[in-house]
Amino acid sequence: MTQWEVVIGLEIHAQVTTQSKLFCSCSTQFGSTPNTQVCPVCTGMPGALPVLNRTVLDKAITLGLATHCTINEHNEFARKNYFYPDLPKGYQISQLDKPICSLGYLDVEVDGSTRRIGLTRIHMEEDAGKLVHQGSDNIKGATHSLVDLNRSSVPLVEIVSEPDIRSAKEAKAYMESMAQIVRWLGVCDGNLEEGSLRCDANISLRPKGTETLGTKTEVKNLNSFKSVERAILLEIERQTDILDEGGTIIQETRHYNEATNSTKSLRSKEEAHDYRYFPDPDLVPIAIDRAWVSRIEQTLPELPTARHKRYQTELGLSDYDAGKMTVDRETGDFFEATLSLGSSAKEIANWLNGDISAWLKEHSSTLAICKLTPAHLAEMLKELINGTISGKIAKQLVDDMLETGTHPSTLIKEKGLAQVNDTGAINQMIDIVLSENPKAVEDLKAGKVQTMGFIVGQVMRKSQGKANPDQVNKRLKELFSLS
Amino acid sequence: MPLIHKPATELHELIKTKQVSSRDVTEAFLAQIHHVEPSLNAFLTLTDDLALSMADAVDQKVSKGLPLGPLEGVPIAIKDNICTENIPTTCASTILKGFLPPYNATLIETLKQAGLPILGKTNMDEFAMGSSTETSAYQKTHNPWNVDCVPGGSSGGSAVAVAGFEAPLSIGSDTGGSIRQPASFCGNVGLKPTYGRVSRYGLIAFASSLDQIGSFANNVTDTAHLLNLLAGHDPKDSTSLALEKEDFTRLLGSPKKGLRVGLPNEFFKHLSPEVKALYTTLINTLSQDGIEFVWLDLPSIEYALATYYIIAPAEASSNLARYDGVRFGFRAAGTSSTAEMIEQSRSQGFGAEVKRRILIGTYVLSSGYYDAYYKKAQKVRTLIKKDFDRAFEQVDIIASPTTPTPAFKLGEKTNDPLEMYLSDIMTIPLNLAGLPGLSIPCGLHNNLPMGWQLMGKAFDEARLLQVAHQMESLIGFGGCA
Numbered sequence: 016m017t018q019w020e021v022v023i024g025l026e027i028h029a030q031v032t033t034q035s036k037l038f039c040s041c042s043t044q045f046g047s048t049p050n051t052q053v054c055p056v057c058t059g060m061p062g063a064l065p066v067l068n069r070t071v072l073d074k075a076i077t078l079g080l081a082t083h084c085t086i087n088e089h090n091e092f093a094r095k096n097y098f099y100p101d102l103p104k105g106y107q108i109s110q111l112d113k114p115i116c117s118l119g120y121l122d123v124e125v126d127g128s129t130r131r132i133g134l135t136r137i138h139m140e141e142d143a144g145k146l147v148h149q150g151s152d153n154i155k156g157a158t159h160s161l162v163d164l165n166r167s168s169v170p171l172v173e174i175v176s177e178p179d180i181r182s183a184k185e186a187k188a189y190m191e192s193m194a195q196i197v198r199w200l201g202v203c204d205g206n207l208e209e210g211s212l213r214c215d216a217n218i219s220l221r222p223k224g225t226e227t228l229g230t231k232t233e234v235k236n237l238n239s240f241k242s243v244e245r246a247i248l249l250e251i252e253r254q255t256d257i258l259d260e261g262g263t264i265i266q267e268t269r270h271y272n273e274a275t276n277s278t279k280s281l282r283s284k285e286e287a288h289d290y291r292y293f294p295d296p297d298l299v300p301i302a303i304d305r306a307w308v309s310r311i312e313q314t315l316p317e318l319p320t321a322r323h324k325r326y327q328t329e330l331g332l333s334d335y336d337a338g339k340m341t342v343d344r345e346t347g348d349f350f351e352a353t354l355s356l357g358s359s360a361k362e363i364a365n366w367l368n369g370d371i372s373a374w375l376k377e378h379s380s381t382l383a384i385c386k387l388t389p390a391h392l393a394e395m396l397k398e399l400i401n402g403t404i405s406g407k408i409a410k411q412l413v414d415d416m417l418e419t420g421t422h423p424s425t426l427i428k429e430k431g432l433a434q435v436n437d438t439g440a441i442n443q444m445i446d447i448v449l450s451e452n453p454k455a456v457e458d459l460k461a462g463k464v465q466t467m468g469f470i471v472g473q474v475m476r477k478s479q480g481k482a483n484p485d486q487v488n489k490r491l492k493e494l495f496s497l498s
Numbered sequence: 499m500p501l502i503h504k505p506a507t508e509l510h511e512l513i514k515t516k517q518v519s520s521r522d523v524t525e526a527f528l529a530q531i532h533h534v535e536p537s538l539n540a541f542l543t544l545t546d547d548l549a550l551s552m553a554d555a556v557d558q559k560v561s562k563g564l565p566l567g568p569l570e571g572v573p574i575a576i577k578d579n580i581c582t583e584n585i586p587t588t589c590a591s592t593i594l595k596g597f598l599p600p601y602n603a604t605l606i607e608t609l610k611q612a613g614l615p616i617l618g619k620t621n622m623d624e625f626a627m628g629s630s631t632e633t634s635a636y637q638k639t640h641n642p643w644n645v646d647c648v649p650g651g652s653s654g655g656s657a658v659a660v661a662g663f664e665a666p667l668s669i670g671s672d673t674g675g676s677i678r679q680p681a682s683f684c685g686n687v688g689l690k691p692t693y694g695r696v697s698r699y700g701l702i703a704f705a706s707s708l709d710q711i712g713s714f715a716n717n718v719t720d721t722a723h724l725l726n727l728l729a730g731h732d733p734k735d736s737t738s739l740a741l742e743k744e745d746f747t748r749l750l751g752s753p754k755k756g757l758r759v760g761l762p763n764e765f766f767k768h769l770s771p772e773v774k775a776l777y778t779t780l781i782n783t784l785s786q787d788g789i790e791f792v793w794l795d796l797p798s799i800e801y802a803l804a805t806y807y808i809i810a811p812a813e814a815s816s817n818l819a820r821y822d823g824v825r826f827g828f829r830a831a832g833t834s835s836t837a838e839m840i841e842q843s844r845s846q847g848f849g850a851e852v853k854r855r856i857l858i859g860t861y862v863l864s865s866g867y868y869d870a871y872y873k874k875a876q877k878v879r880t881l882i883k884k885d886f887d888r889a890f891e892q893v894d895i896i897a898s899p900t901t902p903t904p905a906f907k908l909g910e911k912t913n914d915p916l917e918m919y920l921s922d923i924m925t926i927p928l929n930l931a932g933l934p935g936l937s938i939p940c941g942l943h944n945n946l947p948m949g950w951q952l953m954g955k956a957f958d959e960a961r962l963l964q965v966a967h968q969m970e971s972l973i974g975f976g977g978c979a
Contacts, residue, residue, distance in 0.1 A: 055601045059820040061594070061702040062581045062603060064735050096817050096863070100836050105819020160836070162824065291863035293872060296707035296813055299736050 019220040019258060019288075021251055022228060023180035024135075025243075027193055028171050029203035030142070030211040031074050037141045037170035038065030038108065045209050049163035051145070057168035061101030064137075064297050067092075071170040072115065072301065074202045075139050076311045078172060079116030080202055081318055082134055086308050090115050090301040092139075097289045100162055101144040102454040109173075111292045114138035115303070121176075121196070122320060125188045132189050133177030140370060142169040172202070176216065183247035190214055190243050190481050199319050199344045207239050214243055218250045218367065230264040234278055235272045246271040249278055322347060330360035339368050345382045352389035366392065370410055386420030395423040403427065407480040441474070442484050448473045459495045467491055499638040500830065501526040506572045506666040506720040513571040516560060517861040520571035524615045527573050531617065533663045536878040537645055539637045540658040542578050543586050546620040548930040549573055552615035559613075569723055570613040574942060577656050578619040579626055582606050589702050590634035591624045593821045593847030595827045597840060603700020604732045607667065608671060612727050617665050620655025622851045626676055626704040629921045632850040632912055640908070641948050643940055647905040650680030652919075653714070657684040667724055668714045673704050675900075677712045678937040682900035684950025685939040685975070687721050687966070688714050692957050693932035697732030703817040705810035706737075708929040710819060718938065718967040722747040734943025741957065749964035758790045758881055760893035763797045765924055768902055774813050776941050776948060776963040777899055780973070787972050794889050794896075795961070799880040803919065805882070808862050808875035809930070814852075821847060852965025854915065880900035883931045890955050895965045898924055900937040900949030934959050938966050939975040947975075 039056035055063035079086050093111040094106040116137035123130050144167040148157035182185045197203035204211050219231035234250050236244045270277040319341040326337035340350045353363045399409045415426050449456050458466040474487045512518045556571040579589045581599035588594040588808030595736035623633040629656025631639045639654045641647040642662040649658045653670030660668050670677040672690035681688025690712040715721045731740040823829035830842030862871035911918040928935045940950035954962035
């Protein structure tokens with residue numbers, strides 16, 4: 016039986032984060048009342064003309080630079096002509112042979128090794144509107160359909176990969192990595208549920224060791240990372256079965272259904288559209304000169320993979336911690352800011368990964384919107400290292416800081432949370448605890464070191480967590496000559 | 499002389515100096531409209547109330563002693579492919595029957611600001627596709643010089659409105675000669691400015707890279723004053739140019755010394771002996787006044803018509819895709835799927851000429867044909883531009899007949915599209931090159947006016963109007979009585 020090699024290319028559509036649409040000043044806000052964010056331009060009224068939102072160019076260039084693309088000096092918009100009720104002009108303004116970026120790559124970590132996935136191109140285009148079918152969940156069985164044009168002309172970048180992906184797992188890793196980068200750069204909010212990030216996969220098989228590409232199918236409607244992996248697995252399986260039985264693959268577009276985890280044919284090559292692309296005469300070609308690209312290059316942040324490596328080599332963070340600290344721009348920037356205030360990398364990572372992340376999760380909050388600031392965290396860590404507060408108090412403090420945004424020093428003062436370092440006071444508390452626990456004293460005298468933890472715990476309890484546990488330990492060891 | 503026979507600039511002076519009110523003027527034109535419309539059919543929609551309320555607003559300014567802007571108070575007619583908020587805008591097509599635009603074209607905003615009462619919307623060839631105004635889905639417009647003749651097109655209604663004294667000024671659009679050709683047929687001054695000079699925002703697109711808004715008037719002076727209002731950068735139109743404001747009347751009345759006018763051999767080739775004689779006499783007359791004429795060649799011009807009939811339909815096939823019956827305009831009844839709804843709405847809503855051009859345009863953009871047709875046509879277009887550039891190194895202005903013949907009879911060419919297309923052979927090259935041009939009346943042939951087309955360098959309208967003004971006074975054309 017032939018061994019098949021899997022060949023996959025992904026087309027990712029990312030909604031560019033902007034206030035206004037690609038060719039008019041209507042808002043891009045998600046989830047508003049249908050047809051409230053529309054104007055003559057994005058509803059395709061006769062006589063209306065598009066005017067390019069230049070922010071989108073800057074963001075597309077940013078993404079191109081981050082993915083090692085060539086930024087093309089000569090840029091042109093083209094019309095992609097087809098009829099559909101959600102496409103008000105009867106054409107979509109896109110880019111064809113003069114896209115903004117071409118020939119880049121993205122390095123993706125898969126199972127501990129790096130895979131370089133080539134990018135054919137990144138181009139800008141406008142989104143279509145949305146059909147809302149009435150009387151049924153989809154067009155089949157619907158009595159009628161309504162058109163919502165709020166999304167019409169919302170800016171997108173389409174990121175087209177080379178057929179360099181070799182497995183469903185790689186495809187998922189690539190998609191995740193691209194999602195991380197577009198979020199990191201602020202090019203796209205990466206929200207898959209709201210459709211800010213969508214993906215189509217081109218899949219084909221060929222006998223291992225051969226170069227010619229097999230007949231491909233395009234699988235659409237991959238709206239989650241999980242879908243990408245599952246749909247591709249399904250399609251590989253379907254194609255393998257056909258080829259193993261000596262059949263041939265029909266070039267077609269297939270639609271993935273997440274609920275049933277199945278795909279079905281949408282249209283074959285023969286039914287494919289002839290989009291009759293031609294340069295849009297309503298928009299003038301845009302020349303992107305070197306100075307423009309340099310200006311954006313200077314604002315380009317350090318990318319997550321580079322930062323990930325740096326955190327390991329320069330800060331000595333573990334692979335896990337470095338990954339967590341670069342998971343998104345918010346975390347990365349919060350970490351950096353706290354670090355710049357003199358805290359230890361490891362400590363910050365521990366707290367961000369631990370208590371802070373747990374609190375945020377519990378309160379459905381994020382670092383960007385919660386009340387904790389890097390300055391407050393740094394101050395708290397300083398007090399902890401100084402021994403002003405104990406670890407236990409620190410946990411309590413972090414919750415308060417997240418909740419109220421109060422400066423840790425204020426909290427320590429107001430609540431009297433400072434650690435008790437006064438030897439006399441600590442010794443006094445130890446004496447009381449020992450007198451209350453004669454059994455433990457016996458054990459300690461007999462050299463049972465385990466009991467020490469119990470006594471320390473009792474002292475901490477008595478001091479409401481304020482006693483310095485190091486000092487308690489030290490004193491107990493002295494008293495019972497333990498080492 | 500009755501008010502309606504006076505030029506726009508004179509009417510404005512009379513209003514400004516309180517000799518007549520804007521209402522008097524507007525009412526005089528409305529009266530003429532109601533008087534002659536039954537035989538001319540120039541208008542599709544009349545906006546009497548709007549015109550009068552705008553006129554009254556001007557009169558109030560006058561009575562308060564407030565200063566008036568240029569041409570303020572002088573009424574104007576608008577071609578029906580320019581969007582007017584809540585006023586029917588149909589492009590003379592069934593598919594836009596009853597369409598009320600939710601917005602005003604930039605031009606309309608400008609005219610409202612400037613206080614030019616809007617008389618109504620004028621008839622045209624459907625979607626500006628035609629040369630006789632006969633492809634209108636609604637009515638036939640008649641030439642005031644001979645009501646059995648066409649007014650030309652596609653801006654036939656606007657040309658007739660001025661020629662028939664229904665309006666002192668009117669707005670048209672010119673994609674391949676749609677202002678200059680009817681101006682020639684109707685004996686008035688029709689200007690197509692440089693592509694990018696006047697905002698296209700709100701002009702319903704036929705062929706976006708060729709369409710340009712322009713004007714009809716009784717004389718060159720009125721035309722220059724009106725261009726002062728129309729010209730200007732519009733941030734809503736990416737193809738409109740940001741240029742310094744200029745006064746297009748500044749060179750009028752001071753003829754250029756040593757003026758050199760180019761005559762392209764190619765434009766004089768296909769004329770009948772009688773028509774040729776008319777232009778030879780004209781050239782001789784103008785030469786006596788010290789204007790130097792130079793014969794020159796524009797070798798790529800012979801491909802202009804073919805090039806135009808690839809580019810214009812290609813753009814049109816895409817521009818007209820939005821008429822699908824989904825959001826506005828005509829929707830076919832009794833269909834059972836969206837595909838059928840779109841198909842039937844377009845089949846029933848568009849006329850034959852529009853369908854013909856959509857088909858041609860769809861064909862030339864199809865995969866496999868794009869390079870052979872559309873791409874090649876764009877290359878030829880560049881060659882045509884270069885021909886003009888080279889010619890303008892030698893001469894200030896290029897001149898030619900506007901049309902090979904005077905107005906033809908209604909129905910004469912409706913069954914022969916190619917013959918119809920040929921009537922634009924002299925005007926099309928200018929649109930391909932994006933240059934400004936105008937037609938001034940220069941004589942009569944078989945009792946019908948003939949036009950003299952003047953073509954200028956890009957954004958050199960001031961010079962073009964200066965030369966047109968000089969020639970106009972030398973020709974001394976009488977106008978339609």
